[in-house]
Each structure stands twice: as C-alpha cells, then as structure tokens.
Amino acid sequence: xxxxxxxxxxxxxxxxxxxxxxxxxxxxxxxxxxxxxxxxxxxxxxxxxxxxxxxxxxxxxxxxxxxxxxxxxxxxxxxxxx
Numbered sequence: 001x002x003x004x005x006x007x008x009x010x011x012x013x014x015x016x017x018x019x020x021x022x023x024x025x026x027x028x029x030x031x032x033x034x035x036x037x038x039x040x041x042x043x044x045x046x047x048x049x050x051x052x053x054x055x056x057x058x059x060x061x062x063x064x065x066x067x068x069x070x071x072x073x074x075x076x077x078x079x080x081x082x
Contacts, residue, residue: 002078003045004045004077004079005042005076005078006042006055006074006076006077007041007042008042008054008058008074009075010070011039011069011071012070013070014068015067019066021038024057027058031043031050031054031057032044032046032050044079051076
C-alpha cells in the first residue's frame with residue numbers, strides 16, 4: 001500500500017487559550033499524526049486514506065469563524081523506497 005507523508009503547519013491570529021489548537025488535537029488524536037511544535041502536525045508514512053482524513057479534519061477546524069486563521073501550509077509527499 002502506498003504511503004504518504006504530510007506536514008500541516010498553521011498560524012492563528014488569536015488563540016490565547018489554545019482552544020483552536022486543542023480542537024485540532026482532538027480531531028486527529030486517533031490518526032497517525034504527531035504534534036511537533038505549536039501548530040505543526042506530521043504524519044510520517046501513512047496510507048493515503050488516513051492522511052486525507054487527518055488533513056480534512058484539520059482544515060475543518062481551521063475554517064471555523066472563531067479560528068482566526070492567518071495561514072496554513074500543507075505539504076504532501078509520497079514515501080519512496082520503504
């Protein structure tokens with residue numbers, strides 16, 4: 001099965017209580033994403049279905065009006081040679 005690596009990075013204009021980041025954490029906690037730093041989530045070699053679900057859940061949370069999203073970057077790469 002083909003494996004994909006995804007990195008999702010985002011910045012918020014206002015999230016002093018970390019409510020948005022906590023919602024993102026809960027939305028993807030059962031998926032193969034690791035939290036690297038504040039606002040950086042990485043999936044290192046997972047099936048495309050899991051990566052797609054994780055990205056969709058993060059985007060859903062960031063699209064809410066109270067998220068105050070400044071920017072989001074999503075990087076995808078097929079894992080080769082494993």
